[in-house]
Amino acid sequence: MIVIVDYGSGNLMGVKNALKRLGVDAIITSKPKDIRQAKRIILPGVGAFGFMMQSLRRMGIEDALKEAIKEGKPFLGICIGLQVLFEKSEESPGIAGMGIFEGSIMKFHKGKVPQIGWNRIIPKDDPLFVEGYAYFVNSYFAIPDDKKIVAATTDYFGEFASAIRDKNVTAVQFHPEKSGEYGLGLLRRWLSC
Amino acid sequence: MLTKRIIPCLDVKDGMVVKGTNFVDLKHAGDAIELAKRYNGQGADELVFLDITASHERRKTAIALASKAAQELFIPFTVGGGITSIEEIRDLLSAGADKVSLNTSAIKNPDLIKDAANRFGSQCVVVAIDAKRRGDSWGVFVKGGREDTGLDALSWAKQAERMGAGEILLTSMDRDGTKEGFDIELTRKISESLSIPVIASGGAGSLSSFAEVFQKGKADAALAASLFHYGTFTVGDVKKYLKSNGIEIRD
Numbered sequence: 001m002i003v004i005v006d007y008g009s010g011n012l013m014g015v016k017n018a019l020k021r022l023g024v025d026a027i028i029t030s031k032p033k034d035i036r037q038a039k040r041i042i043l044p045g046v047g048a049f050g051f052m053m054q055s056l057r058r059m060g061i062e063d064a065l066k067e068a069i070k071e072g073k074p075f076l077g078i079c080i081g082l083q084v085l086f087e088k089s090e091e092s093p094g095i096a097g098m099g100i101f102e103g104s105i106m107k108f109h110k111g112k113v114p115q116i117g118w119n120r121i122i123p124k125d126d127p128l129f130v131e132g133y134a135y136f137v138n139s140y141f142a143i144p145d146d147k148k149i150v151a152a153t154t155d156y157f158g159e160f161a162s163a164i165r166d167k168n169v170t171a172v173q174f175h176p177e178k179s180g181e182y183g184l185g186l187l188r189r190w191l192s193c
Numbered sequence: 194m195l196t197k198r199i200i201p202c203l204d205v206k207d208g209m210v211v212k213g214t215n216f217v218d219l220k221h222a223g224d225a226i227e228l229a230k231r232y233n234g235q236g237a238d239e240l241v242f243l244d245i246t247a248s249h250e251r252r253k254t255a256i257a258l259a260s261k262a263a264q265e266l267f268i269p270f271t272v273g274g275g276i277t278s279i280e281e282i283r284d285l286l287s288a289g290a291d292k293v294s295l296n297t298s299a300i301k302n303p304d305l306i307k308d309a310a311n312r313f314g315s316q317c318v319v320v321a322i323d324a325k326r327r328g329d330s331w332g333v334f335v336k337g338g339r340e341d342t343g344l345d346a347l348s349w350a351k352q353a354e355r356m357g358a359g360e361i362l363l364t365s366m367d368r369d370g371t372k373e374g375f376d377i378e379l380t381r382k383i384s385e386s387l388s389i390p391v392i393a394s395g396g397a398g399s400l401s402s403f404a405e406v407f408q409k410g411k412a413d414a415a416l417a418a419s420l421f422h423y424g425t426f427t428v429g430d431v432k433k434y435l436k437s438n439g440i441e442i443r444d
Contacts, residue, residue, distance in 0.1 A: 013289040047314040118196045118443040133443040137316040
């Protein structure tokens with residue numbers, strides 16, 4: 001069973017519809033029990049870092065996610081779902097992230113913010129990622145301490161980490177569910193990794 | 194670098210495209226979803242659906258449209274047209290719309306922008322402004338350009354940004370339907386005064402009008418309707434032209 005984690009942020013249909021297009025059923029859930037039983041976990045996120053972390057904690061989801069990641073279950077974080085894997089964010093000072101990865105989330109300081117639109121994905125040496133355009137909506141981006149976990153980069157008035165990958169944890173700053181064929185391709189590869 | 198976006202706009206009534214199209218090979222002529230898929234195939238970066246169903250059924254038809262579009266399209270899309278309440282915004286987003294476009298209701302009640310942005314995030318709140326030249330500046334008009342609200346387009350755009358709008362959909366009522374090109378002066382003025390993206394609309398005509406609105410007008414995206422509906426150009430034609438002129442697009 002694939003679970004899409006619902007922490008009360010709204011639109012999760014995009015991810016569910018994209019999986020359905022790939023012939024895969026997923027359940028949308030906010031129950032820690034479902035997360036513990038899942039085969040694969042997708043954590044989409046929109047809105048603010050602080051709101052998301054507080055919701056994950058209040059709903060008991062954070063611990064379930066951490067356990068699942070520790071057990072080696074394939075995990076995919078999307079957008080803020082990437083950002084909360086880090087320790088902290090400039091967006092919500094004083095609210096700790098999940099701390100799966102060391103590093104912090106910073107705000108763009110050049111160009112229009114948020115970055116909205118299609119930008120180029122430049123993969124590092126990682127078979128999950130190919131070159132192409134993906135759809136972004138973000139004001140913040142991750143700066144991992146360990147550069148080896150950066151799986152792809154993108155340029156927005158400077159290079160930033162647009163994808164992270166370390167063992168069973170994959171996370172993308174863009175929205176694969178809204179990135180047309182490029183995004184569906186990535187989801188397809190992730191489902192078989 | 195972030196690419197410039199090309200956005201076809203579909204006026205929809207009861208699930209059907211209102212303006213005529215020249216896609217004679219469509220199985221169901223005028224079916225909004227089928228046309229949307231066609232544009233997706235041509236390389237559209239996003240889509241806008243304006244639901245102009247004029248009855249009390251509009252809310253239901255808009256939600257049905259959003260739900261259907263979300264199952265068929267895997268690119269972002271915006272739904273607009275007569276949205277007045279936070280509940281309706283919630284329903285459209287839950288149905289699968291990525292963004293909603295607010296126009297008259299945001300002018301009447303600017304708090305709607307703030308409430309929607311606080312609850313669902315700025316990224317899904319597009320404020321549509323219909324601007325018309327009024328001497329040295331531009332006024333904000335409603336009812337298809339017939340009614341002057343008395344607001345100044347630049348001040349209103351700035352206020353919308355402050356209140357949490359994620360993007361401005363800026364239509365030149367002077368150029369709309371003329372095919373004489375976008376209003377470069379207007380677009381540039383608003384785009385350079387804001388830190389959120391501006392989608393230019395109204396007047397798309399020649400291929401070079403698109404290049405102009407990006408290079409001179411500083412737009413982040415360009416929207417067109419009849420030009421694409423009548424098949425004057427495909428989205429692909431426009432993007433190919435832009436690329437050959439050194440403008441970064443998604444190909």
